[in-house]
Amino acid sequence: MHYLEYLEQVEFEFNEIYLSEDTGKSSEKYADLILSAINASQPDLVVTGANIGKFSFFNNTHFLSLLDQLSCPIVIARQFTFPGVHRVKAWFLKLVRI
Secondary structure, eight states, X not given: OOHHHHHHHTXXXXXXXXXXXXXXXXXXXXXXXHHHHHHHHOOSOEEEESEETTEETXXXXXXXXXXXXXXXXXXXXXXXXXXXXXXXXXXXXXXXXX
């Protein structure tokens, strides 16, 4: 099961942010885009991985500044997966090796 389908089944609202190639190269533009998307949706909670693209929340000044500007709780997970995704990935890797 695709993780988006899983989130829909558990009635979890989510937003995806699509980036241009230019935005993905600049941590400042990236952080500004994320902040504007979060402010627009006004979520109760933000859950994200520690790395977004090639940038890290832990060592990038723009992303650290983003954290200070949020008005909602944020959970930053070093690594996480959605239920079922690991099994599908393992199954796919077995197929590739055959």
